[in-house]
Amino acid sequence: MRLLLVEDAAGLGEVIRDQISDEGHAVDWVKNLSYADASLQVTQYDLILLDLMLPDGNGIDLLKKIRESGDTTPVIILTARDQLSDRIEGLNAGADDYLVKPFDLSELSARIAAVSRRYSGNPNPIIKVGTLDVDLNKHFISREGVAINLTAREWALFEAFIQHPGNVLSKSQLEDHLYAFGAEIESNTIEVYVSRLRKKLDKGQLETVRGLGYRMRSS
Amino acid sequence: MRLLLVEDAAGLGEVIRDQISDEGHAVDWVKNLSYADASLQVTQYDLILLDLMLPDGNGIDLLKKIRESGDTTPVIILTARDQLSDRIEGLNAGADDYLVKPFDLSELSARIAAVSRRYSGNPNPIIKVGTLDVDLNKHFISREGVAINLTAREWALFEAFIQHPGNVLSKSQLEDHLYAFGAEIESNTIEVYVSRLRKKLDKGQLETVRGLGYRMRSS
DNA sequence: AAAAACCTGACAATAAACTGAAAGCCCCCG
DNA sequence: CGGGGGCTTTCAGTTTATTGTCAGGTTTTT
Missing domain, CATH: 1.10.10.10 (Winged helix-like DNA-binding domain superfamily/Winged helix DNA-binding domain)
Incomplete structure (x- = not known):
């Protein structure tokens, strides 16, 4: 699988990237929304991990943009524990799942597996x-x-x-x-x-x- | 939509059932696994809400059984906050999502809406x-x-x-x-x-x- | 052959559905 | 923060389908 990780925190991003790589997936890691936006223009990802709190704007907007363009690539959003409204907003904006920070890495893996399974079966019916x-x-x-x-x-x-x-x-x-x-x-x-x-x-x-x-x- | 709620806690079950009903869905509420098992034989549900901690056994087994039978009905599992391993096990057993108790009702709604986007019709005699x-x-x-x-x-x-x-x-x-x-x-x-x-x-x-x-x- | 039971075409009243247009709402853009 | 455009919702007048009834005909029974 090919994943896009949108996360500004250096430490956390590194940990996530390493974990995903270890499982044999390809990861592109970008640290702000404009790069994320640009990346999406160019490449097809199988899954997007999107931090909602970014220095240069709200991830929700990117998510909406993705969905409005008709793209259905699975998106898992990453939010802080106390941002309940963000999570709901995110899900309603078309996110497939969310993870609350701080999260356990094995949970991340399970989520990635679950989401990818959901979509692998029927590519484009x-x-x-x-x-x-x-x-x-x-x-x-x-x-x-x-x-x-x-x-x-x-x-x-x-x-x-x-x-x-x-x-x-x-x-x-x-x-x-x-x-x-x-x-x-x-x-x-x-x-x-x-x-x-x-x-x-x-x-x-x-x-x-x-x-x-x-x-x-x-x- | 037609939902099956498998939850033994009387109070919580009632709250959930009412909430779902208010949203116009039909809910069947069963309080233990054997009933749940039986219900599944009979009816096609659009979504199953499954508490993993039940008096008469582990919900994971039911979930696995469902998936092994080829059934792809979306399942959202309900777990306690400290049961991380359950959540992961649940997702890997084929759950589509999970909710950590205690959860916000609006979150439940958002989840149901998200999952129900992908439910599909069923055959007819x-x-x-x-x-x-x-x-x-x-x-x-x-x-x-x-x-x-x-x-x-x-x-x-x-x-x-x-x-x-x-x-x-x-x-x-x-x-x-x-x-x-x-x-x-x-x-x-x-x-x-x-x-x-x-x-x-x-x-x-x-x-x-x-x-x-x-x-x-x-x- | 008369009576009883049933059949069916037609009709007017009613209930349901259709649809054009106007008003309201929301989001985006400047 | 105000205006514009598109989408949504409501309204109202019109059209259409269904319904229950009747009347006259047909079949069956006695």
Whole structure:
């Protein structure tokens, strides 16, 4: 595996790098965000270890940037023990895991192993849904080579259907999927988004089951 | 999402269950490993929250068993702060994540959200009724690959017959199935719906038993 | 042949869903 | 810190599908 370590503390960085090297992985170690940013332009890494507290800015921004670009390289963030909000923010920004400093090296190893295992199995599954080609990891859809751009909500809705192909999903189920944390919705938002999704990608796949919900035919 | 919570501590379990429910997920809460084992046989969960310290054994074993069976349902393990080795062992046994007790509820939420991003759908039993293929969960009927769309009432009626294959069902029984208790019906509604059902899917399966009711032959 | 039971096409009322447009929100940029 | 653009949410008017009922016809039973 090829890892990128973004860590400004000299001592800690060295320890981590040595540990990872000992396990047979390649490590690039950069000490600030601008270098990290640059490194990411050039090379494909299998895993990124990202310290959130860096002298020249907030690692969260880099993480967001990575995810927004559609890159799904696993990211493990490193945070101080008392930065709970950072951890949550980090996970929500798309981090795959975190480690709290100071951490045990064997724990780091286990995390790296776990994350890499998660991703090694299916490198880039492309699902066919009707005439659509869907790359779930990259959040990318195309039909006959033509890209179809969805907004975040549109994608979330689409994803719900993808994850339950052929199932009838009720509006409240879809709401749960779109608004993860109990947020209530008091309008016909789902209908509106179904309408938009259809306009963008329907060739009859998204059907209404009156009184029950919606279903996407996957064949 | 459908979650399985394996946790013996009554207080903590309750808090977790409530939190998850509030977020719109379905939770099954079991308090020991044998129940957990049994639950897993029966149902497909989207995510499992597993306390490693249980009265009747080590959760790691359950986790290993799950993974050895080829099941990839995401598992988040719950451990005490000082059980570092457990955490590592858990991750290596195939856990997707862990939470250290005591943990913040918002952290739990973030973790669930992170893990649930990668959960996927599950297969469904398909019943054969004559020449019809019926997927009860998906509310979907087809004959020779051709979808047959039923309205809510039509489906409800069909369901009644499915649930009592070969039985003669009287009109009043069918009414009870279609309409809430007490709701009286003062016309030949059932006859009408039987007629509609036949038009949509009958190849002689739905037969009239004069004076008694209707019966669906399932073979 | 009359009565009983059942079948089915048509219809109006109702309930559900669709969709264009406006308002609100949020993030980014200067 | 204010403005702009894109995304999200709400609203409201319209369209569509379903439903329960009836009426007249058909079949079965006696």
